Amino acid sequence: MSKADIYTIEQIAEIVEGKGLFVNKDALVTSLVIDSRTLSNAPQALFFAIKAQRDGHEFIGNAYQNGIRNFLVSTDVAQDQYPEANWIKVGDALLALQKLAIYHRAAHQLKVIGITGSNGKTVVKEWLYQLLATDFNIVRSPKSYNSQIGVPLSVWQINDSHNLGIFEAGISTVGEMSKLAAIIEPNIGILTNIREAHDEGFANKREKLIEKLRLFEGVETFIYSPEHVLPNITLPGKKKFTWSFNQPADLQIVDVLNKGTSSILKAKYAEKQVEVTIPFADAASIENVVICWVTLLAMGYTALEGTYRLSKLVKVGMRLQLINGVDHCSLIDDSYSADISSLSIALDFLNQQNQHPKRTLILSDLHETGKSANELYQEISLLLNQKKIDRLVGIGEQIGAHQHLFKIESSFYKDTEHFLANISEQNFHNETILVKGARKFGFEQVVKRLAQKVHDTVLEVNLNALTSNLQFYRSKLSPGVKTMAMVKAFSYGSGSFEIANLLQYHKVDYLAVAYVDEGIALRKAGISLPIMVMSPEPSAFDAMLRYQLEPEIYSLEVLQSFLHFLPRDVVAFPIHIKLDTGMHRLGFEHYHMAELTALLKNTQQLKVISIFTHLVATDDKQHDEFTKLQVTWYEQMYEALSNSLAYKPIRHVLNTSGISRWPQYHFNMVRLGIGLYGFDGALEAQKDKGKGDGLKTVAVLKTSITQIKHIYPGETVGYGRRGSLPNGGQIATVKIGYADGYSRAFGNGVGKMLVDGKLAPTVGAICMDMCMIDITGLNAEVGDEVIVFNEEQSIVALANEIKTIPYEILTNVSQRVKRVYYYE
Structure with missing residues (x-):
């Protein structure tokens, strides 16, 4: 941060119109904290005691113990217990956080893209970052920080070096978006879509749309699809740029050709035919690509430049995965993204793990951070000390050149190939290992080497x-x-x-x-x-x-x-x-x-x-x-x-x-x-009755296709010749059986699994390690993913099929089935 981006505690008290009680009114504040466990640069952090599901005032003692000395509160605190602390007293800590973010945003003149919608906000934001990072120094929401708390924390990251911001906004009820709009102040607005997701807080689709559009009041350019707006609603934006799959628009998709794991999108733009090949085939990714495509065009990029950049898009790593590793280790896979914000989030997740005495980070060079290499790796070194990381394995020429900055146990390799060739010298054992790297380093190879080899079926x-x-x-x-x-x-x-x-x-x-x-x-x-x-x-x-x-x-x-x-x-x-x-x-x-x-x-x-x-x-x-x-x-x-x-x-x-x-x-x-x-x-x-119950699906059981066979009329399938396809067809053998917890009661068509988004019934008896399903007429290949249960094919539905309860379905999943834990 430049001097203009650093505030004293006294200045912040004035900005939020709070009452200050200071032992050091000139104490500097560079980071904002709402969780006493996720600290960064504690001496220059300001802890906001927000009353949410848990009252932040209950954790002031923890924050003080962890080194924080600046606090913003809304209720009286026994201040004599914290002799070195500075205090700001306000009526509402959340409103104070938002007010500070509004002030900070207004102090910086940069172009800002604001994104909202029912789905796709985070993916569109991350892909726009990939597409625009060569031309702009970008600040963006970490992960999916899009709430009443997440947005101000995102905007606080802005400093004088940034010339483009990309922030997403999510709401759950009427009256929330105006607060986020005042914080983000976008110049370009993107409405991804309006669907049934998160409908609970709104009377109907119209009310939800009107509320979301409040983010875009005053934008120069508004990007949307006519398919996702309603008649008789005034749309914002001095300029409007539209996209559609079904009707005339500035960018009209006229055909989508599926090529297995990729797609060709053919479109009409400026009365010309244009097309792009993208490395995605699912409907959600295709829609998100189109939104990014039209955004590039609206920003003045040529159709040729846009299609070239879109063809280079890579999958967004949205998850931190926790899996079993070799030699009694636990492995956290975050191998698809690398920036300082997501590194801090991943380190917090690493710190939640207490099952091993040692915490290790495997980290690649970080690029396009807007900071000098020396400044960046000094910050990372400080972060690792604060998060109590025991060991660092650095991979890349830049991090290796700055190895003198790291005071913890560390080793360095020029590239991934060099590390893998010498991995035995690390002696990984009984530790939690976070693998965090830029995509170009191919850290999926590292995860593959360190992951425990287990049964293909995954919960x-x-x-x-x-x-x-x-x-x-x-x-x-x-x-x-x-x-x-x-x-x-x-x-x-x-x-x-x-x-x-x-x-x-x-x-x-x-x-x-x-x-x-x-x-x-x-x-x-x-x-x-x-x-x-x-x-x-x-x-x-x-x-x-x-x-x-x-x-x-x-x-x-x-x-x-x-x-x-x-x-x-x-x-x-x-x-x-x-x-x-x-x-x-x-x-x-x-x-x-x-x-x-x-x-x-x-x-x-x-x-x-x-x-x-x-x-x-x-x-x-x-x-x-x-x-x-x-x-x-x-x-x-x-x-x-x-x-x-x-x-x-x-x-x-x-x-x-x-x-x-x-x-x-x-x-x-x-x-x-x-x-x-x-x-x-x-x-x-x-x-x-169609009312949301507020609960989310936690577990998804999935397996894969081992082999596909053509079955002729009259042929039988499985033990005891219990299965058949009277008219013939195709069956797939999948890697799950009763030893995995898939009950024999699901045999002979009672059980169903999702293949290519469609239900495929079982054929014949369930075997110990596998079973067969009818995939006649479905688009399926060997190796394809098969869903046993998820949100769509629920555990409740499975339980009903065999007249039992969800407890039994869930607890029956064998421990030989690999568990993968992920945090988005």
Whole structure:
């Protein structure tokens, strides 16, 4: 940043019209922070205590401990606890952040492209960056920072060296876009499309379109498709540039020729025929390419120059993938992009991982950053120190030339080929490795070498979706209500430490596992959260003590055994008391209360952390009276037990489906299980009526085609000759069977998988490691991807096909199936 881009804390207080209390009014601020865990240059950071799903004021202590000394707050804070801190007090911290961004944007005269729409915003932004980076020094939104918080943080990156900004804006309800428009102030506006995505906050498509168009009030040029606007709506822009697949437009696509993994787009522009070959074949990518194409034309590029640049587009790396690596390592694949903003985001994701003692970064040269090489690698060195990275492997001539700037364990190679030839000297073992590189370095070769070779069938777990589902349920809780997350049964089949790390990072209060060995695995992976064990076995009591695992006590026998086991010097060991109010599975019943209270009253060795029960039908309206009766019995038993103690243990009765339907029973804590993964029986009725339930699909199970065969009428398929195609056709053998968790009940056409976007039924019996599907009439080749379940072909649908529940489908996915975790 130039001097003009650096503010003092006193100047910021004036800009946001806040009340300042400073120990150093001249303290410099170069970075803005909303999360105490994702710090960059802490001494010159300003922490905004924003009240969102979590109140930022709760994390001021963490931020101060991590080195931050500048704070903007909206409520009173015990400032004497932070003697070196500067404070700005405002009415609303989010509005103050936006006001500061508006000021900062207005201080810079650069051309700005603003993008909004239902889909494609981030891809269009990243492709425009690829297309225009040779002509402009560009600042852009990191990843998909397009919210009320993300946009101001994006705009804050602007400095005097930038001459083009590309920012995306996303909204969820009426009244939000005007705030983002004031921050972005675009000169060129791009409306990608208007579709059903994110409809929940709007009365109808018209209302959503009008709200999104507010971003473009005052733009010089407005780029859109007539297919995505409505009649009788005034469109913004002094100039308008249009594109369409179906009607006359400035750029009218007249034909799309699919060539396998590429496409030829033929179009009409300025009364001439033009065409471009692009390395994409899916409909979404083709539409996004057309939007970029028309943007180049609107900006004055010739048709020839535009088609040349478009042909060189490369896939946007939208995901950070977490996979198993060789030699007990975990591997984070971010091998498709390289800039300082995405590096910081990737390092934060790396820091969430606690399963290994060492964190390693493999990093290529970074190009087109707008900074001198010396300035860039000094900044990266500082970033690695702040993020506590243990080792750096630098690949490229530039980073190698600046190796003296890095004070951590490091080694350097001139190119990827040189690194791969000498990879054995690195001795990677029991560490988390982030692979981050510019596409030209071909780091996919590095990932391939370091990834564990496993079964081709993959369960993809979307960590963003899981986080969104967690926040969905948290939004329904009153302040102070705790969350216990159920991670038993390999986190419902989705993983172990990978899920627990994320939940710990997002500060859930408790984890729950079924058995002691699950808890031990989490402790060994660096999980420090309190963990309740639901089925404690006497043989594992010693391990529970050593690993600080908290048993669920559900009977007098278990309680007496545990008391007998505990060494005499143990005091106030945490336990959880389970009451049976009608489930009749595990738990104390009312006639146990006298003996239970006597035992607990006469020992100092135990502390009852919580008293809970399990409600049997919180999702089912026909059993609501029984649910109320269960809670009545629970409250009576709780009072009898807690009155004998000198304290009030945590109360909790609700599982996932109860959180939405029974807010009056949230008490002190709720237990969140299958809802984290996108399933809630209490919300299914609303979903069937077309109302969004707010939950996102977390897991996608996919496999691939091994072989394709032509079947003649009368021929049979599979064991027992159970399968046939009466009229003949084609079958594909796919790499999933009952040993992978794909039940034999799905055989003979009961189960269906998505091939080329269309459902293909199974043929014959399901084998141990594979099965056959009918692909007659479908566009399919050996090696093609096959979807077993995703958002479209849902787990709920699969469960219905074999008359079971989503829990069983998800938990049955075998551990031999490779898990890939990704963060967008």
